[in-house]
Amino acid sequence: MTNTQTLEKPQPVKRGMLDNVLEQFNSAADKIDLNPNVRKILSITNTEIIIHFPVRMDNGNVEIFTGYRVQHNNALGPYKGGLRYHPTVDIDAARALAMWMTWKTSLAGLPYGGAKGGIQIDPSKYSKNELERITRRFTYALGENIGPEHDIPAPDVNTNDQTMAWIADTYMSTKSTSERSKNQHVVTGKPVGSGGLEGRDRATGYGVFLTIKFWAEKNNESLNGKTFIVQGFGNVGYWAAHFLENEGAKMVGVQDAYGSLQNKEGITVEDLFNYGKANNGSIVGFPEASAMDGKEFFGLDCDICIPAALGNQITAQNAHSIKATLIAEGANGPTDVEGEKILMERGITIIPDIMCNSGGVIGSYFEWLQNRNGELWQMDEILEKLEKKLRSTFKKVTAYSEEKGIDMRTAAFAIAIERIEKAYVLRGIFP
Amino acid sequence: MTNNPTNLCLECAHAAYCVLTHNHSAVFSCSEFDELQHRAPEPLLKITQREPEMATI
Numbered sequence: 131m132t133n134t135q136t137l138e139k140p141q142p143v144k145r146g147m148l149d150n151v152l153e154q155f156n157s158a159a160d161k162i163d164l165n166p167n168v169r170k171i172l173s174i175t176n177t178e179i180i181i182h183f184p185v186r187m188d189n190g191n192v193e194i195f196t197g198y199r200v201q202h203n204n205a206l207g208p209y210k211g212g213l214r215y216h217p218t219v220d221i222d223a224a225r226a227l228a229m230w231m232t233w234k235t236s237l238a239g240l241p242y243g244g245a246k247g248g249i250q251i252d253p254s255k256y257s258k259n260e261l262e263r264i265t266r267r268f269t270y271a272l273g274e275n276i277g278p279e280h281d282i283p284a285p286d287v288n289t290n291d292q293t294m295a296w297i298a299d300t301y302m303s304t305k306s307t308s309e310r311s312k313n314q315h316v317v318t319g320k321p322v323g324s325g326g327l328e329g330r331d332r333a334t335g336y337g338v339f340l341t342i343k344f345w346a347e348k349n350n351e352s353l354n355g356k357t358f359i360v361q362g363f364g365n366v367g368y369w370a371a372h373f374l375e376n377e378g379a380k381m382v383g384v385q386d387a388y389g390s391l392q393n394k395e396g397i398t399v400e401d402l403f404n405y406g407k408a409n410n411g412s413i414v415g416f417p418e419a420s421a422m423d424g425k426e427f428f429g430l431d432c433d434i435c436i437p438a439a440l441g442n443q444i445t446a447q448n449a450h451s452i453k454a455t456l457i458a459e460g461a462n463g464p465t466d467v468e469g470e471k472i473l474m475e476r477g478i479t480i481i482p483d484i485m486c487n488s489g490g491v492i493g494s495y496f497e498w499l500q501n502r503n504g505e506l507w508q509m510d511e512i513l514e515k516l517e518k519k520l521r522s523t524f525k526k527v528t529a530y531s532e533e534k535g536i537d538m539r540t541a542a543f544a545i546a547i548e549r550i551e552k553a554y555v556l557r558g559i560f561p
Numbered sequence: 562m563t564n565n566p567t568n569l570c571l572e573c574a575h576a577a578y579c580v581l582t583h584n585h586s587a588v589f590s591c592s593e594f595d596e597l598q599h600r601a602p603e604p605l606l607k608i609t610q611r612e613p614e615m616a617t618i
Contacts, residue, residue, distance in 0.1 A: 147589060218568055223589065252572055254597040287569060288596055361581070364592040387575035387593045411595075424580040439581050440591035462590040 147226035155229065158543035161536070167559070168551045172232075175225055177201040179247075183271045185264050188257055197268045199247035201281055202228035205553040207241035208279055210491065212286025213293070214248035215261075224248065230462075231491075237546035238488045238523055240495045245281050253288045262296055269300040276301065278315040278502070284494050285319040294320045315501035318494035327497035329509045330490075335369025335438075336513060337489020337520055338460040341481045342374065342434060344524040345456060354378030357396075357432040359454070361385045362439030363413055366460045366487065368403055370436055375399045383422075383430040386439075388412040390427045391419035428452055437464035438487075444469040452478065459483035474537060482539035484546070485523055492519050569594050 152173065159169050179199040184192045198221055201209040211231040224246045232244025249268055253261060269276070276283060285294055294317040301317075302310040320326040327333075346353050356379045360367045363386045371381050380396040389412070391397065397419045405416045414421070428435065428444060429451035437443045438460030444452065449465075449472035457473065458481045459465065465473065465480060473480060496515060500507050507515075531541035570576045570585035574595040581593060 147587075216569065216572060218571065227589070252597075254572065287590075287594060288572075362592045366592045385581065387579040387581055389580055439593050440588050442584060442587070443582070461592060 148222050148229075151226040151229050154543065155233075155547070158540060158547055161540060162544045162548055164547060165551055165555065168554050171554065172203060172229075172547070172550065175200050175202045175228060176204065177275075178221060178225070179272070179275055180221065181268065181271045183267050185260070185267050187260055195249055195251060195264060195268070197247065197249045197271065198224045199272060199275060199281070199283075200224040200228040200245060201275075202244040202246075203232045203550065204243035205550050205557075206236055206243055208243065208277075209245035209281035210235055210240070210242035210494065211245035211247070211284065213283045213289050213297075214246075214286035215251050215253045215288040215293075216248065217250060217252050219248040219250045232550070233543060233546040234484055234488055234491055236549045237484055237527075237542050238492055238495075239519065239549075240491065242282075242491075242495065245283075246286075247283065248286065248289075261293075265293055265296045266300040269297045270304070273304075276316060278313050278498075282315065282494075282498060283317050284491075291319055291321040291326060294318070294326075295324050298325070315498045318497040320497070325497070325501050327493055327500060327512065328507065329512050330493050330497065331365055332369040332372075333493030333512075333516060334487050334490035335366045335371075335460070336373055336516060337492065338366060338370040338436060338438065338458055338486055339373035339377075340489070340517055340520045341486045341524055342370075342436075342456065342458050343377065344521060345458075345479065345481060348528060352378070355380070356434060357382045358434035358436060359383035359385075359427070359430050359432045360436040360438055360460075361427065361443060361464075362437070362461065363402070363406065364439070367436065367438035368399070370438060370458075370460055371399045372403075374434075379434070382432050383427060384413060384419075385424060385427050386411075386413050389414040390422045390424045391416055392422045392430055393419040394431070426451075434458060436460050440464070442466050444473070446472060449473050449476075452476075455479065457481065459486045462487065470539075480538060482542050484542050485520075485527055485538070488523070489516060489520065492516055572597055 181197045182194055184194050186192050211228055227246035228244050231246060235242035235244060297317045298314055298320055302313045305313055314325045322328060358374055358379055358381055360371050363384055381399055382394055382396060383392045384397060391413055402413055402416055406413050428448045431453045433454060434456045435452060435454035436458045440461050441463035444465040446468035449469040456479050462483050496512055526545055527538050527541050530545055531538050568586055569588045569591055574597050
């Protein structure tokens, strides 16, 4: 009898987010010849917390939830990073995103480290009252693992200013009466009337605009008359387009989840925004532009391309067709490795995501400072401070890039990692 | 340790018709993400204003 059983081909191991982030780190670390001891420290997270906690539902039953908080590194200051509520939240995703936050806060020159966390939950299945109890119970369970000078969560996917208000209130309630108000900055992204920052909604989009403006200034160019396309017309894409239009630039293409529009003569940003508001958020059918095939979107004729929605949008498939001379990465990871290689060969400049969309975390830092110092900042003051902070980062990245003859992304990672390396070298390792 | 790809699209209100990507298996961040069921934020404390009373004298 012959054995006809065939062995299954070994399945390739799925690459997780952590693998990608580690690869990015190791590549930058190789380029800067990172101290091997510091490399060991940064390759792993400092603390990983998994909490199973019970919450009573509206029907009287108790459900058990799983929450995570991963603290990657705090060499530069308290851990900082979002909390997301989503069924795919797990320890691997939290590790990768925490590490990413460490690089982002370091590059922005903030006194923060990196963290991330969340609850493995589908929030659409729970009532608002249940979500409040889940949030409050998770906050209580985290206890002193978060704190205004230790680990400062912020909104992320499916969490918002209301969630942050619940966390702040719960955390503050665990303190003695006289200590409560000292702890308001345990989270950022709070409602404006409850310690939140004026203009937090536009901070990321304004930051995207600023990096484009700095790039134009550096190249002695004016934004007036420049054409741009933007993918994503949410908080990031809309505000970036809004500020660009104010500088005289012209939006000639826009894409959101519903569809893609183009008009060579220009699309008025505010008109489109108002149209979207009146049409359940959809830009489709806007009378001053024509619909187009989404696959052709990145090939539109323009000077500046702003992918401000999601990752892996500029790839080997479309990088050859891009007409823009500048890509401003408003989203996280919109250009994949192959796409980037093609853009580099074609001499197209990329303002990397880690710098381009850092306006949001800088805004969080301002909120934290504002609460910590008992101040209330005005919008113009905040935007001015944001410009100063981002300008400094932009100058550092471009100078490093030119000095070493490397692209801005590698320069940005190198600066972020070197800043942490320096902190370790100066202070040493205990004991 | 699990190695599951993160997929925000699973719970996104736009998943059925979204033109931004066909690769829904590894979206970990998206500015267009909207929850399946929109829950309008309600104020923590509802402040109700008294109806103005008519003068009786």
